[in-house]
Amino acid sequence: MSNDIQIKNGLTINLKGAPENIVKKASFPKSVSINPLNFHLITPKMVVKVGDKVKMGDVVFYSKKNPEIKFCSPVSGTINDIVRGAKRKILEILIDSDDNQNIKKHKISKTDSCSRNSIIELLLDSGCWPFIKQRPYDIIANPNDTPKSIFISAVSSAPIAADIEIILNDQKEEFKAGLNVLNKLTDGDLNVCIEKNHNSFIQEIDNISIHNVSGLHPAGNVGVQIHHIDPVNIGEKVWILGAEDVAIIGKLFLTGIYEPTRTIAVSGPPVKYPQYYKTIVGSKLSNIISDAGISSKDNLRFINGDVLTGYSVDKDSYLGFYNNTLSVLREGNHFRMFGWIPFVNNKVPSIYKTSFSWLFPNKKYDLDTNLNGEERAFVVTGEMENVFPMDIFPMQLLKECMSGNIEKMENLGIYEVAPEDFALIDYSSSSKIEAQKIIREGLDLMVLEVG
Amino acid sequence: MNIRKILDTVKKPFGKGEKFEKYAPAVNAFDTFLFVPNHTTKHGAHIRDAVDLKRTMITVIVALLPALLYGIYNTGFQYYSQLGSAFTTLDAIIHGSLKIVPMIAVSYIVGLAIEFAFAIFRGHEVNEGYLVTGLLIPMIMPVDIPLWMVGLSVAFAVLIGKEAFGGTGMNILNPALTARAFAFFAYPTYMSGNKVWVSEASNVDGVSGETILGMLASGESTIPYDVSQMFYGAIPGSIAETSTLMVLIGAFILIFTGVGSWRIMLGSVIGAAVTGLLFNLWGANELMNFSWFNHLIVGGFAFGVVFMATDPVSAAQTTKGKWIYGVLVGLFCILIRVFNPAYPEGVMLAILLMNVFAPTIDHYVIESNIKKRLNRKLNSNLNVA
Numbered sequence: 033m034s035n036d037i038q039i040k041n042g043l044t045i046n047l048k049g050a051p052e053n054i055v056k057k058a059s060f061p062k063s064v065s066i067n068p069l070n071f072h073l074i075t076p077k078m079v080v081k082v083g084d085k086v087k088m089g090d091v092v093f094y095s096k097k098n099p100e101i102k103f104c105s106p107v108s109g110t111i112n113d114i115v116r117g118a119k120r121k122i123l124e125i126l127i128d129s130d131d132n133q134n135i136k137k138h139k140i141s142k143t144d145s146c147s148r149n150s151i152i153e154l155l156l157d158s159g160c161w162p163f164i165k166q167r168p169y170d171i172i173a174n175p176n177d178t179p180k181s182i183f184i185s186a187v188s189s190a191p192i193a194a195d196i197e198i199i200l201n202d203q204k205e206e207f208k209a210g211l212n213v214l215n216k217l218t219d220g221d222l223n224v225c226i227e228k229n230h231n232s233f234i235q236e237i238d239n240i241s242i243h244n245v246s247g248l249h250p251a252g253n254v255g256v257q258i259h260h261i262d263p264v265n266i267g268e269k270v271w272i273l274g275a276e277d278v279a280i281i282g283k284l285f286l287t288g289i290y291e292p293t294r295t296i297a298v299s300g301p302p303v304k305y306p307q308y309y310k311t312i313v314g315s316k317l318s319n320i321i322s323d324a325g326i327s328s329k330d331n332l333r334f335i336n337g338d339v340l341t342g343y344s345v346d347k348d349s350y351l352g353f354y355n356n357t358l359s360v361l362r363e364g365n366h367f368r369m370f371g372w373i374p375f376v377n378n379k380v381p382s383i384y385k386t387s388f389s390w391l392f393p394n395k396k397y398d399l400d401t402n403l404n405g406e407e408r409a410f411v412v413t414g415e416m417e418n419v420f421p422m423d424i425f426p427m428q429l430l431k432e433c434m435s436g437n438i439e440k441m442e443n444l445g446i447y448e449v450a451p452e453d454f455a456l457i458d459y460s461s462s463s464k465i466e467a468q469k470i471i472r473e474g475l476d477l478m479v480l481e482v483g
Numbered sequence: 484m485n486i487r488k489i490l491d492t493v494k495k496p497f498g499k500g501e502k503f504e505k506y507a508p509a510v511n512a513f514d515t516f517l518f519v520p521n522h523t524t525k526h527g528a529h530i531r532d533a534v535d536l537k538r539t540m541i542t543v544i545v546a547l548l549p550a551l552l553y554g555i556y557n558t559g560f561q562y563y564s565q566l567g568s569a570f571t572t573l574d575a576i577i578h579g580s581l582k583i584v585p586m587i588a589v590s591y592i593v594g595l596a597i598e599f600a601f602a603i604f605r606g607h608e609v610n611e612g613y614l615v616t617g618l619l620i621p622m623i624m625p626v627d628i629p630l631w632m633v634g635l636s637v638a639f640a641v642l643i644g645k646e647a648f649g650g651t652g653m654n655i656l657n658p659a660l661t662a663r664a665f666a667f668f669a670y671p672t673y674m675s676g677n678k679v680w681v682s683e684a685s686n687v688d689g690v691s692g693e694t695i696l697g698m699l700a701s702g703e704s705t706i707p708y709d710v711s712q713m714f715y716g717a718i719p720g721s722i723a724e725t726s727t728l729m730v731l732i733g734a735f736i737l738i739f740t741g742v743g744s745w746r747i748m749l750g751s752v753i754g755a756a757v758t759g760l761l762f763n764l765w766g767a768n769e770l771m772n773f774s775w776f777n778h779l780i781v782g783g784f785a786f787g788v789v790f791m792a793t794d795p796v797s798a799a800q801t802t803k804g805k806w807i808y809g810v811l812v813g814l815f816c817i818l819i820r821v822f823n824p825a826y827p828e829g830v831m832l833a834i835l836l837m838n839v840f841a842p843t844i845d846h847y848v849i850e851s852n853i854k855k856r857l858n859r860k861l862n863s864n865l866n867v868a
Contacts, residue, residue: 045530191530265860333529340528361530364523367487371519372537374545374740380533385740386542387533403522405535406515408610409652412539413800414744425801425849443853451527458528462539463652468527 035243036228037260041421042248043383043456045191047339048396049360051297053198054307058323061315064107065350066092066125071162072171073479076103076122084111089136089159089290092125100175104159106292106313108134124350140288143212151216155281158290162353163277167258167270168447169475179271181220181262184211186234186275187227187245189252190338190455194297194356196275197232198308203279204233210282215239217271225257250421255453259422264447274354296351298324300339300360301398302332314350317358321347326360333401335359340455341468364402372405380404383418383460408463416467419456424448426457430467433474438481441474451475490514508602512609540611542742546733547618547723547790553716554723555579558626561719562682565690579626582682583722586621589630593637594620601646610651612658612796613641619659619790622723623783623831624666625679632670636662656838657797660787660831667831675826677701680719694719695781696820699769700827713780724786727779734789743793746802750809751788751816755779758817770821784816787830797838801848808844812837 068076076093080086086105095101107129115124138158143151152175155161166173173179186196200207215222221241226232228244235242243261245251254272264270273281280292292313299306304325311320317334326332328347335342336352339359343352351358371377374386381389381397389395416426424445432440454467461467494514497507514520515537524531559575594617602609620637644661645654667674677693678685684692695706695718708718716726724730737743759775766772779785792798792812799808812833819829826832 047530263859265856265863267860268863333523335529339530342529344529359529365521367518367521369486369518372515372535372541374538374542377533382533382538384532384534384539384542384742386538386742389533399530401523401529402519402531403524404519404531404533405537406520406522406608408536408608409650411536411610411612411652411796412742413795413798414802414805417802423852423855425852427800428845428849443856444849445856455528459530460532460534462532462534462536464531464535466526 035261037225037243037245037247037251037257039245039247039249039251039256039421041418042189042250043419043460044189044248045340045381045399045459046394046396047191048301048398049299049303049306050192050396051194051299051306051308051357053195054305055198055201055295056307056309056323058309058311058315058320060129061107061312061319062129063112063316063350064105064109064127064129064312064314065316066103066105066127066314067350067352068093068103068122068124070353071095071103073476074101074172078114078122078125080111082111082114085109086111086127087134087136089138091159092127093122095172098174100156101161101172102156102159103162104290106315108132135289135291138284138288138290140285143209143216143285146216148216151213154284155213158284159292160277160281160284160290163273163281165272167255167264167272167450169479170255170450170452171479173269173271177269179218179220179269181223182214182218182271182273183223183225183254183258183261184214184273184275184278185225185245185252185254185257186232187225187252187257189249190340190357191249192297192299192306192357192359193252193338194295194299194308196356197227197230199276199295199356200233200279203276203283206279206282206286207234207275208237208282209286210278210280211237211240213281213285214273214278221262223257223261225252225254225261247421250453250456253450253453255448255450256421259424259448266442266447268447274356276356277354294351295356296320297357298326298360299357302326302330302362303360311351313353316350317345317347320358331363331365333361333363335361339399340459341452362398362400364400366402368402383415384462403464405462405464407465410463410465412462415460415462416457419460420453422448422453426454426467429474430454430457430465430470433470433477436474436477438478441478442482446474446478487518490517505606506603508606508608509599512599512602515608536611539742540614542740543615543737543790544618546736546743547615547622549729549732550723550726550786550790551583551618551622553726553729554622555583557716557725558582558682558722560717562690565681565684566687567689578682582626583621585630586624586628586633586722587618589633590620590637591617593634594641597638597641597646601650605650607650612651616640616658616662620662623659623663623721623786623791625674626682626722627679627685628666628670628673632666632673635669636666639665652796654796655842656835657791657794659794660791660835660838663831664835680721692719694827696770696827699773700824702769704769704772710777710780713777718781720781721783721786724783727785730785730789734785737789737793743789744795744798744805746805747793747798747809747812748788750806751792751813752779754810754813755784755788755817756813758814762817762821768821770827778817778820782820782828783830787816787834788812791830792834792837797841799841799844799848801845804841804844804848807848808837808841811840 109129228246451468457467559578563570640662681692815833
């Protein structure tokens with residue numbers, strides 16, 4: 033089964049600094065971090081203490097609520113620090129890596145002869161499970177569920193984000209092996225969405241449903257794809273994975289080792305050499321930053337993820353667990369005199385034709401992090417629908433999330449959305465509404481009340 | 484940036500933890516008028532569109548300007564031409580300006596004072612919506628309405644029409660039309676009849692201030708104006724409503740920039756045209772015989788549909804709802820005109836009525852979406868079974 037999706041309600045934002053098709057190998061990180069904040073709603077229970085030696089693939093902590101979900105060290109080394117915040121909440125676990133990597137090896141057998149349970153067990157024990165997320169709620173999947181289908185998006189439509197095809201280029205076999213594993217986890221379809229008219233090696237893979245996706249961002253958002261192919265109804269679960277994460281799982285089942293390599297696109301207007309780096313999940317940013325030619329003098333914002341959905345980190349910080357893009361933007365903490373008058377300051381594009389940007393659809397912009405206004409009451413209607421390609425009323429859903437009306441949220445389709453689907457609403461809102469935050473809080477409320 | 488430095492010094496006592504912190508919204512309103520603030524994104528998307536509420540609202544004001552300028556000219560033109568004395572364009576503009584500029588000033592002073600007071604009282608920033616409302620209110624009044632009535636209508640509209648419902652974004656009725664409706668029912672002698680629609684009509688004998696719709700309602704079948712005069716707007720009426728051409732220029736600006744809803748505008752025109760056509764076939768009174776096309780270009784229909792019905796807060800908010808809302812505004816406008824001799828102009832009441840029904844329209848549009856979702860769930864259960 034294959035069907036094509038074309039996304040018309042959306043927006044492609046042209047930014048300077050898109051990553052070029054160059055993949056470099058970054059030097060092995062001296063220090064890595066595991067950041068529990070990457071794993072939404074997971075409370076870590078530590079297994080190791082500061083000073084402990086760990087091998088690559090050794091368990092560092094597990095989920096307090098679901099002890100079978102384990103989080104493992106991406107390198108072999110010594111636990112340097114466990115950073116805690118208010119109420120002793122664990123913020124970050126820092127690991128100094130050894131010069132010679134000690135790798136934990138798991139016993140493997142042929143995937144085709146494995147049972148579903150033994151596959152899940154290996155995924156859990158190896159630390160690969162956190163790569164599997166679920167809709168609804170956009171959290172790590174529950175291993176006791178059986179998903180009605182699994183989705184993988186190999187389409188990147190977000191501004192200056194990593195191109196999945198480039199990432200998978202040298203790990204095709206691992207990716208295929210990973211798909212084989214995932215096929216065992218669901219009775220339904222294993223859906224892979226690829227860019228239309230893009231000659232992809234994925235088209236040749238058997239036993240998966242391939243969907244051709246075209247159109248504007250958020251066409252690449254897996255949530256949008258699920259909505260158009262196999263929408264999530266009340267009570268149903270769909271699992272989703274990042275494309276490179278599938279390859280990491282594939283490598284585990286081919287070789288027996290958990291080696292979370294990460295191909296990261298360093299992009300953004302201030303980046304001199306926007307390109308790809310091969311490194312490890314959670315590795316320190318600094319060695320990539322200097323190599324990509326980013327000046328340390330400028331007042332910059334580093335973002336783990338794309339510019340619409342990522343979270344900002346300090347330049348001395350570490351890569352996230354899931355992101356394939358490290359975006360860099362100039363901070364926009366400056367005043368602009370009369371900048372609100374239409375057609376003044378055309379350096380900032382607008383979805384409204386109140387800036388000359390509509391005359392130059394292909395011009396690339398150097399946007400900074402200025403809010404371009406102040407938060408106001410909801411006034412303008414219809415603008416959210418223009419960038420939200422789902423059969424859901426975004427403004428009404430946001431309002432119900434704000435008032436915490438669970439029944440209404442359920443009726444209006446809260447199970448089908450994730451914060452990232454509202455990123456363009458954040459971007460385009462004339463009232464500067466923080467839609468992603470509102471949806472995340474709404475989803476958290478649903479997890480708490482409905483589960 | 485010197486002005487910036489001066490502003491920062493002025494703002495200092497209004498900062499966080501300082502003596503006048505409470506009054507910060509008032510100062511911020513002026514500051515953000517001069518400068519787009521240096522706020523950066525804290526949550527969510529790290530980059531943002533250039534548009535903000537200020538820019539949206541100023542676009543509406545730009546769209547209103549052609550109608551306003553023509554209205555100023557037409558006020559003088561109607562006065563002098565009915566008087567029969569020789570006059571220049573400049574005379575007309577001066578006469579109009581002397582009448583209308585004070586009305587705009589009163590509207591802004593009274594309205595913004597209340598807005599600022601509520602912003603300080605409630606501790607939120609001043610919303611820009613009143614910039615449009617404050618200009619709309621004088622534009623839809625008869626030219627000779629006393630200034631204190633303008634002020635009182637504004638106060639009623641802002642206090643009862645808007646702030647009582649929770650402020651900008653929460654109101655049910657369009658505030659500008661609320662002001663007009665207030666004046667209309669509180670001071671009917673200043674707001675209707677055949678003596679108010681041309682400047683000085685109630686004082687000077689030679690001037691008759693009757694509108695086309697008023698003449699038709701009183702049973703006159705010969706109209707002393709031709710279609711081109713109706714279209715260009717050289718007819719009596721509320722200050723800025725007369726020129727369909729100028730309103731169309733405004734409509735073009737709103738639709739082109741994407742600020743105004745073309746669905747509501749088109750829906751209303753379709754609704755009014757079809758209703759007008761049906762009444763033309765029936766033809767029981769003068770207003771029914773009035774050609775459907777003329778219905779679209781006289782009175783406040785064009786102005787109301789382009790600038791008032793499209794108010795995003797009080798209109799329907801769903802895409803489908805906007806179509807339904809628009810068509811019904813057009814339908815009720817003609818219906819009121821034709822059947823109610825006391826109110827020869829129906830657009831104000833039609834829009835206010837639909838403002839009240841807009842949430843209901845949206846409710847049914849959203850219900851159908853919810854039903855679709857529940858049916859999808861039922862179907863998927865059937866497939867599994």
